Amino acid sequence: MPVTRPDIAIILQSPGSPELLETVGNVCRTLGKSAEFLTNDPMPPMPPCITVREVQMPDDRPGSVVSAMQQAAAENILVIDPRDGCADAAFPALVQALQGGSDVIIAMRDPEERTRLLLPWLLGKILFPDIPDPLSGTFAVKKDLIAGAPLDSGAGVPLLEVLGRCRWHTIGSVPCTGRSGNTCISFTLVLLQAVHLLRHAVQARDNPLWEEERRVAKFLSVGISGIVVNMGVLYGLTEFFGIFYGVSSVIAIELSIVNNFLLNDFWTFHGRRCLRFTDRRHRFFSFQLVTMGGMVVNLAILLILTEWAGTYYLTANLVGILLAFAWNYLVNRNITWR
Secondary structure, eight states, X not given: OOOOOOSEEEEESSOOXXXXXXXXXXXXXXXXXXEEEEESSOOOOOOTXXXXXXOOOOSSHHHHHHHHHHHOOSSEEEEEOGGGSOHHHHHHHHHHXXXXXXXXXXXXXXXXXHHTTHHHXXXXXXXXXXXXXXXOSOEEXXXXXXXXXXXXXXXXXXXXHHHHHSOOXXXXXXXXXXXXOOOOOOHHHHXXXXXXXXHHHHHHOOXXXXXXXXXXXXXXXXXXXXXXXXXXXXXXXXXXXXXXXXXXXXXXXXXXXXXXXXXXXXXXXXXXXXXXXXXXXXXXXXXXXXXXXXXXXXXXXXXXXXXXXXXXXXXXXXXXXXHHHHHHHXXXXXXXXX
């Protein structure tokens, strides 16, 4: 007798509450969907529309999720993290959204939930600026998308693994609002995973992360050239023309901004269509404002970490530089050259 293939495979990133399991059962009954839970944890009795399949998984929970995704039989895979605090509310919307054509559908957490993990979230946004919530623990993905993809079962954030190693084209999203979550994702965890994903992107050169990585590298190279221009002009005006170094610095900063804008306009973001600012002068004005905002971010982080948190000033300044870079790239990418 042939085995019926379930419509949906459901994987929990952490043990689910009775309310979540009840919601899953109700949605499957209402929509007439069959589902399977992939787990190696004990499960309570489930309604007839849901089967429980025990699969072999690594001991660590993120690795278990990636491993279960690869073993799923259903065409649609739902990964749910009850720690997001809104998974039970997002589940019905995710199931409905699967009827569309998106390769990946992400449950977007509340802004305060994302900013609670600010540094990891910023790193995720630098990797995938167009993704609304790249660290979300609740998402849906097509089985065909991950089939054959070199997913790493040791990955810390399963969604990052899918985004970084699969050849996706369209991303959908559903709101995930509700009670506050207790997800804990460290910056170090995301940083290590980012290094592995970037290494894969360089080797493969065939997924969206590779294109974004090239753009970030160009933006960083332009920033370094701006430092060279700044230092060169400051030294030349002060040493050879006898101009007061404070005045020389203002001129040097402005010329480095002009240098960075022109290189970004003709190189980093060259070829982007349907720009918000069709006039180059408007793009320059936007770039100037964003750059000044980056300076404020750098200075504010330096003062806050040094004066309030007691951080060594050079360490605080390095954190400020990293956050200012993230600010400059993301805001310019999504406003100046959007």
